[in-house]
Amino acid sequence: MTDLTSLGVKEIRDGVRAGSFTAREVAESFNTAVADAAALNTFIVTTPDHALAAADKVDAARAAGETLGAMAGVPIGMKDLFATNRVQTTAASHILEGFTPRYESTVSQKLWDAGAGMLGKLNLDQFAMGSSNETSYFGNVTSPWKKAGSNAAMSPGGSSGGSSSAVAARIAPAATGTDTGGSIRQPAAFTGICGIKPTYGRCSRWGVVAFASSLDQAGPMARSVEDCAIMLGAMAGFDPKDATSLQMDVPDWEAALNSDLRGKKVGIPREYRMEGTDQAILDSWEQGKAWLKDAGAEIVDVSLPHTKYALPAYYIVAPAEASSNLARYDGVRYGLRDLPDGVGLQDMYAATRAAGFGDEVKRRILIGTYVLSAGFYDAYYTQAQKIRALVARDFALAFEQCDVILAPTTPTASFPLGSMNEDPLTMYLNDVFAVPASLAGLPAMSVPATINANGLPLGLQLVGRPFDEQGVLNAGLAIQQRANFTAKPEKWW
Numbered sequence: 001m002t003d004l005t006s007l008g009v010k011e012i013r014d015g016v017r018a019g020s021f022t023a024r025e026v027a028e029s030f031n032t033a034v035a036d037a038a039a040l041n042t043f044i045v046t047t048p049d050h051a052l053a054a055a056d057k058v059d060a061a062r063a064a065g066e067t068l069g070a071m072a073g074v075p076i077g078m079k080d081l082f083a084t085n086r087v088q089t090t091a092a093s094h095i096l097e098g099f100t101p102r103y104e105s106t107v108s109q110k111l112w113d114a115g116a117g118m119l120g121k122l123n124l125d126q127f128a129m130g131s132s133n134e135t136s137y138f139g140n141v142t143s144p145w146k147k148a149g150s151n152a153a154m155s156p157g158g159s160s161g162g163s164s165s166a167v168a169a170r171i172a173p174a175a176t177g178t179d180t181g182g183s184i185r186q187p188a189a190f191t192g193i194c195g196i197k198p199t200y201g202r203c204s205r206w207g208v209v210a211f212a213s214s215l216d217q218a219g220p221m222a223r224s225v226e227d228c229a230i231m232l233g234a235m236a237g238f239d240p241k242d243a244t245s246l247q248m249d250v251p252d253w254e255a256a257l258n259s260d261l262r263g264k265k266v267g268i269p270r271e272y273r274m275e276g277t278d279q280a281i282l283d284s285w286e287q288g289k290a291w292l293k294d295a296g297a298e299i300v301d302v303s304l305p306h307t308k309y310a311l312p313a314y315y316i317v318a319p320a321e322a323s324s325n326l327a328r329y330d331g332v333r334y335g336l337r338d339l340p341d342g343v344g345l346q347d348m349y350a351a352t353r354a355a356g357f358g359d360e361v362k363r364r365i366l367i368g369t370y371v372l373s374a375g376f377y378d379a380y381y382t383q384a385q386k387i388r389a390l391v392a393r394d395f396a397l398a399f400e401q402c403d404v405i406l407a408p409t410t411p412t413a414s415f416p417l418g419s420m421n422e423d424p425l426t427m428y429l430n431d432v433f434a435v436p437a438s439l440a441g442l443p444a445m446s447v448p449a450t451i452n453a454n455g456l457p458l459g460l461q462l463v464g465r466p467f468d469e470q471g472v473l474n475a476g477l478a479i480q481q482r483a484n485f486t487a488k489p490e491k492w493w
Contacts, residue, residue, distance in 0.1 A: 095356025105207025182434025
């Protein structure tokens, strides 16, 4: 029989529908793979019974001649930022350790309704704050990739590092991610997989632990553009429980996939040729232009003049919103409570937060509280919001000249765990190419493109107009077909 863990979403779904194998056989294969990959530390909690129960439900539906859902028979990893009914949800933080919701996030419920099952809750940077997956209370996630000639543990990217590592290691065919400033796209690029952040509001945020509410957006991570299109279709849709949810029909992105880009214009932002970007990244970008030109697209230069201000603006807006969102973790209602003898309420708040939050989370809360404080609100937060509006306007003007924008996803390939811990600012620069699309709420995708001299994957990023996920997916498919990226990490775990 085919090694079922080598199959992606579409192959599993179609195989189950055709009766080539059962959903239970798929679930059992991936449950075994998850158990064998403990060294990667991708999962905080595993839920093999959930995967099997969902598979049995699909097999029974097929036997009864019922119509199967878009994700029928596909077991996935669920980033531990999504509330899952009666399954621990921690956001990789000690302050939520042991918290088991009695409700299901909208996105996860949509996936279960489409026939997917859950392999477990995936590790991440604590409260989605990080670019390397080193801030989790439950330990670092390790990438399945190794640098040529080195045995150093490599970063899978962040914050969706558990998701990217699991998909790249073939222990999950797909996984959910969330993207606030690049946390789907950057880890996808680091591990040689696909990941798309849809237009802000496409996927409900209800039941997703909040980091920065005006930026957070859920999306799929998988090994192909087709798989991302299928999974995004199952995840997206209007949700009356989320005030920011888009009241729009969900297109059939899979059915409309088309890599023929004749008549399309691809914009190349001149400001993205930044100092410090690896030459291999720039070479990959040039190759991407050639691939899209071969697909029939016209390559045009565009300008995004406020790009250099996007990252500092993001690291004011996001921490400001985080400081507000994380105020709810106080030791009173749920999660950790640190109550030293004889202390009052304020002391309990302080002790609980000191023990429950990690260093990076504390750093961002402090930054956010500072920029929102009296005397500094106008100097920092108001100015950052003005920059955000200018970044969005830059994109709007650029899209008058082109249909989609091509750029690098990251300035470098993956790096060894621990190599950037001494300098948070250097770590923040990993998001320099990803943040502008987040600030503007635009759909953006990373697609694997090439391998560098050290044997590590490099990704290319595509950014589209608001609501034009189809244009992004189509351009991604054109790159995928020409890149023919078949490299995968050698199993060492």
